[in-house]
Amino acid sequence: MRDNGWNSLLDDISSFCAKHDIEVPNMVDTYVVPGRVRRHEEKRTVLHHFQVELFFQVIDLQLQELNSRFNEANTELLLCMACLNLSDSFYAFDKEKLIRLSKFYLKEFSKVQYSTKELDNQLETYILDMRSNTHFVNLKGIGDLAEKIVEKGKHALYPLVYKLITLVLILPVAIATVERAFSAMKILKNRLRNRMSDQFMADCLILYVEKDIFGNIDDETIMCRF
Structure with missing residues (x-):
């Protein structure tokens, strides 16, 4: 611009x-x-x-x-994620970038039978299927795409592609959780508490970040637990 x-x-x-x-x-x-x-x-x-x-x-x-x-790695990650955008009949689809995206999640993909060639083949078939299938025309986002893929049983046909989609959906939630934790850390670990241990601070952070959940637990339940 x-x-x-x-x-x-x-x-x-x-x-x-x-x-x-x-x-x-x-x-x-x-x-x-x-x-x-x-x-x-x-x-x-x-x-x-x-x-x-x-x-x-x-x-x-x-x-x-x-x-x-956004450093260089984060920028590349976002560009690869954008290739799953389904607007204009998956106009942004780029097989090479999606294969590159899988390399950011080597730990996740090591849990399944995975090879670059297998993902390449699944992506090739996946995009042809998506563009020719009328059920995937009027979807509004990647969340709807994931639901429709499960509804039509396509997640069993393209398990590696479906794993990429779920990882892309999880990423914004993971980033938001980290941001909330850092914000809470500034409040909890103040000048008077700067010597607290890592484990104690982690426990306090969970209580602070998820205070809406823990606020519904009554004192009697806590005493019985401990």
């Missing part, structure tokens, strides 16, 4: 302004800074102000935030 998005954005804004009778400044005019006039200030055009000083700066800030949150 930084390289190619400015012209289309400017066209959209200009059409919006024209529709609502909003004056559009001439982009080649000299930009005048509101407020006190500075004699030695470098002159620049209106286009430079909006494109460089506003548009590019906002995009660069967003890119910086994305790069700090």
